[in-house]
Amino acid sequence: MASFCALIMAGGGGTRLWPLSRRARPKQGLTLVGERTMFEHAVDRIAPVFQPAETFVVTGADQVQQLLLQAPELPAKNFILEPVGRGTAPAIGLGAIHLRRRDPQAVMAVLTADHFIRDVAQFRQALMAAARVAADGHLVTLGIAPAFPSTGYGYIKQGERIGQTDGFTVFRVERFTEKPSPETAYRMVESGRYNWNSGMFIWRVERILEEIARQMPELYDQLMQIEAVLGTPAYEPTLRRIWPEVTPQAIDYGVMEGAEDVVVIPVDIGWSDVGNWSSMWDVLPADPDGNLVVGDHVGIDTHNTIVFGGRRLVATIGLKDMVIVDNDDAVLICPLEREQEVRDLVQRLTEMGRTDVL
Amino acid sequence: MASFCALIMAGGGGTRLWPLSRRARPKQGLTLVGERTMFEHAVDRIAPVFQPAETFVVTGADQVQQLLLQAPELPAKNFILEPVGRGTAPAIGLGAIHLRRRDPQAVMAVLTADHFIRDVAQFRQALMAAARVAADGHLVTLGIAPAFPSTGYGYIKQGERIGQTDGFTVFRVERFTEKPSPETAYRMVESGRYNWNSGMFIWRVERILEEIARQMPELYDQLMQIEAVLGTPAYEPTLRRIWPEVTPQAIDYGVMEGAEDVVVIPVDIGWSDVGNWSSMWDVLPADPDGNLVVGDHVGIDTHNTIVFGGRRLVATIGLKDMVIVDNDDAVLICPLEREQEVRDLVQRLTEMGRTDVL
Numbered sequence: 001m002a003s004f005c006a007l008i009m010a011g012g013g014g015t016r017l018w019p020l021s022r023r024a025r026p027k028q029g030l031t032l033v034g035e036r037t038m039f040e041h042a043v044d045r046i047a048p049v050f051q052p053a054e055t056f057v058v059t060g061a062d063q064v065q066q067l068l069l070q071a072p073e074l075p076a077k078n079f080i081l082e083p084v085g086r087g088t089a090p091a092i093g094l095g096a097i098h099l100r101r102r103d104p105q106a107v108m109a110v111l112t113a114d115h116f117i118r119d120v121a122q123f124r125q126a127l128m129a130a131a132r133v134a135a136d137g138h139l140v141t142l143g144i145a146p147a148f149p150s151t152g153y154g155y156i157k158q159g160e161r162i163g164q165t166d167g168f169t170v171f172r173v174e175r176f177t178e179k180p181s182p183e184t185a186y187r188m189v190e191s192g193r194y195n196w197n198s199g200m201f202i203w204r205v206e207r208i209l210e211e212i213a214r215q216m217p218e219l220y221d222q223l224m225q226i227e228a229v230l231g232t233p234a235y236e237p238t239l240r241r242i243w244p245e246v247t248p249q250a251i252d253y254g255v256m257e258g259a260e261d262v263v264v265i266p267v268d269i270g271w272s273d274v275g276n277w278s279s280m281w282d283v284l285p286a287d288p289d290g291n292l293v294v295g296d297h298v299g300i301d302t303h304n305t306i307v308f309g310g311r312r313l314v315a316t317i318g319l320k321d322m323v324i325v326d327n328d329d330a331v332l333i334c335p336l337e338r339e340q341e342v343r344d345l346v347q348r349l350t351e352m353g354r355t356d357v358l
Numbered sequence: 359m360a361s362f363c364a365l366i367m368a369g370g371g372g373t374r375l376w377p378l379s380r381r382a383r384p385k386q387g388l389t390l391v392g393e394r395t396m397f398e399h400a401v402d403r404i405a406p407v408f409q410p411a412e413t414f415v416v417t418g419a420d421q422v423q424q425l426l427l428q429a430p431e432l433p434a435k436n437f438i439l440e441p442v443g444r445g446t447a448p449a450i451g452l453g454a455i456h457l458r459r460r461d462p463q464a465v466m467a468v469l470t471a472d473h474f475i476r477d478v479a480q481f482r483q484a485l486m487a488a489a490r491v492a493a494d495g496h497l498v499t500l501g502i503a504p505a506f507p508s509t510g511y512g513y514i515k516q517g518e519r520i521g522q523t524d525g526f527t528v529f530r531v532e533r534f535t536e537k538p539s540p541e542t543a544y545r546m547v548e549s550g551r552y553n554w555n556s557g558m559f560i561w562r563v564e565r566i567l568e569e570i571a572r573q574m575p576e577l578y579d580q581l582m583q584i585e586a587v588l589g590t591p592a593y594e595p596t597l598r599r600i601w602p603e604v605t606p607q608a609i610d611y612g613v614m615e616g617a618e619d620v621v622v623i624p625v626d627i628g629w630s631d632v633g634n635w636s637s638m639w640d641v642l643p644a645d646p647d648g649n650l651v652v653g654d655h656v657g658i659d660t661h662n663t664i665v666f667g668g669r670r671l672v673a674t675i676g677l678k679d680m681v682i683v684d685n686d687d688a689v690l691i692c693p694l695e696r697e698q699e700v701r702d703l704v705q706r707l708t709e710m711g712r713t714d715v716l
Binding site: 019298312313314316326331332334335338341342345352354 | 672673677712
């Protein structure tokens with residue numbers, strides 16, 4: 001069998017979990033669950049599948065140092081640096097040329113650094129099954145069995161059932177859809193034919209580069225210029241010259257929607273992208289009052305409220321459906337139904353020049 | 359004219375302003391307004407009326423050190439210590455025997471250490487007028503012109519108008535009433551015949567001791583035992599022996615309601631007892647969104663909310679009629695209409711043994 005490598009996408013920024021996440025401390029560096037960071041969890045859970053030498057990380061120069069400290073077991077040369085972030089399509093392409101040099105026949109798993117997975121054993125089984133499917137040339141997506149009609153995720157529609165591998169069923173992908181309205185989300189989940197798009201993909205390195213060549217020829221050309229100097233002193237200056245000119249694009253829009261032979265393997269692994277405070281409900285258990293509490297909290301008549309505390313006591317009276325995030329230098333208080341406005345708040349802080357809390 | 363002395367009642371505990379106020383840091387030690395503590399304001403505003411030698415403070419042994427530091431201009435011997443708190447009637451009686459020893463003819467003003475007064479010039483005028491009325495033997499209360507139908511204050515009903523002094527009108531007191539229901543409060547304020555009971559009294563030392571002797575003979579007997587050894591080495595052991603046996607009682611219930619010749623001088627001095635977070639509206643100006651903000655706050659769609667911040671940014675989205683108090687070791691979030699439950703919260707923390715935040 002061809003070699004199997006992991007490419008962990010760890011370039012994310014994002015401030016939807018402000019004031020916990022910051023520019024200099026993106027979500028993958030947060031200890032949202034237990035004592036380990038999201039990135040550490042991402043590395044830990046694949047360790048039984050991939051040797052350290054088979055585990056690669058794409059990230060930015062501004063983040064690589066803390067990631068190196070968090071995963072000292074990985075070879076430093078396996079951290080592939082982007083001079084600037086250009087979205088997932090270029091990042092995956094850059095990873096792919098590195099992996100092709102190591103083994104042109106390699107199968108690669110594109111994984112995320114800042115998502116939560118509850119059932120890691122099942123996740124690893126799914127990865128192994130997907131690798132076998134991918135070795136045949138399919139572009140495999142891991143589709144998540146939807147737990148509720150989420151309007152925050154993209155969906156993948158199952159087409160023809162094409163097989164069964166190690167207990168997993170494989171479907172052709174009929175189409176990718178963007179984040180739906182509540183009504184559409186409800187219908188999609190009811191139909192039983194849709195899965196959440198987890199952003200995790202498994203494919204042969206050659207196949208994804210072939211699709212990039214076909215659908216994103218400009219990016220492919222740029223990648224080829226870089227690949228030509230891989231392993232030489234010209235690599236870094238070439239990358240630094242070319243990368244800022246790369247057009248930002250997500251892999252879903254740039255490649256997947258128009259790709260040939262895309263399949264989905266539905267998995268039920270307790271996955272969440274932990275993309276906002278509400279999604280902490282997917283990740284941590286609630287107390288008898290329905291509150292999700294991390295840290296020191298004393299509440300009177302407080303229900304269905306997220307308290308993500310820091311070093312101090314958070315005391316609440318008569319709250320319902322709120323989120324409170326207490327950090328060393330900032331505390332956020334917001335109704336859960338308005339948490340999408342955390343972005344606006346961060347925007348306002350940016351306009352105010354409040355770099356002290358960004 | 360007889361000498362005129364001030365007795366500042368500074369023994370208060372109280373945790374209604376938790377988490378700002380604590381057992382070891384009662385309200386009088388807080389900097390709620392400006393840079394000075396409530397006690398410093400209380401001393402400052404009477405300085406033009408009373409010499410330091412004429413200004414006395416009744417407090418507890420656990421608080422005297424910080425009060426001495428806050429008012430270094432006052433003679434240390436003017437701090438009269440209670441071994442344990444026994445309510446205002448015993449505290450005033452203890453102060454009175456100290457003042458009688460200094461001048462048996464003295465008029466004393468019983469003042470509070472933790473209340474807010476906006477119009478201090480008018481307050482001082484009122485004190486001088488009240489002293490003249492008190493010199494004639496009346497027990498004078500300063501009645502506050504009610505700014506709204508408060509259910510949090512006691513009221514004094516005006517009886518017969520008996521005179522005019524320096525622009526202030528003097529009424530006999532018809533009766534004292536406890537904190538009323540909203541309907542009763544509304545009717546009382548509408549009638550124009552009621553004032554808030556400020557807890558500030560002006561009287562001749564002899565007169566209040568005479569009333570204590572008549573209405574609280576046991577306390578009077580205890581005070582006489584202490585007065586007998588005043589200025590001798592036996593004073594402190596005698597006080598320590600007797601004081602724990604003193605029955606706790608408030609001056610209103612123990613003396614004023616049954617006293618003879620009680621008068622009220624209505625004053626309009628911008629007074630507030632700052633007894634809960636809502637009363638901060640009486641003390642500090644609101645911003646254009648109707649918020650009362652102390653410290654660093656950034657809000658989106660936040661209205662009629664009190665943010666009493668500490669050293670960190672308080673960020674709020676979509677809040678209305680809330681109080682947020684951010685302190686070094688605790689943060690409180692509570693709807694304004696439920697702030698009376700801060701007591702319950704403090705009670706629960708007490709039961710939990712959370713002395714770290716009490």
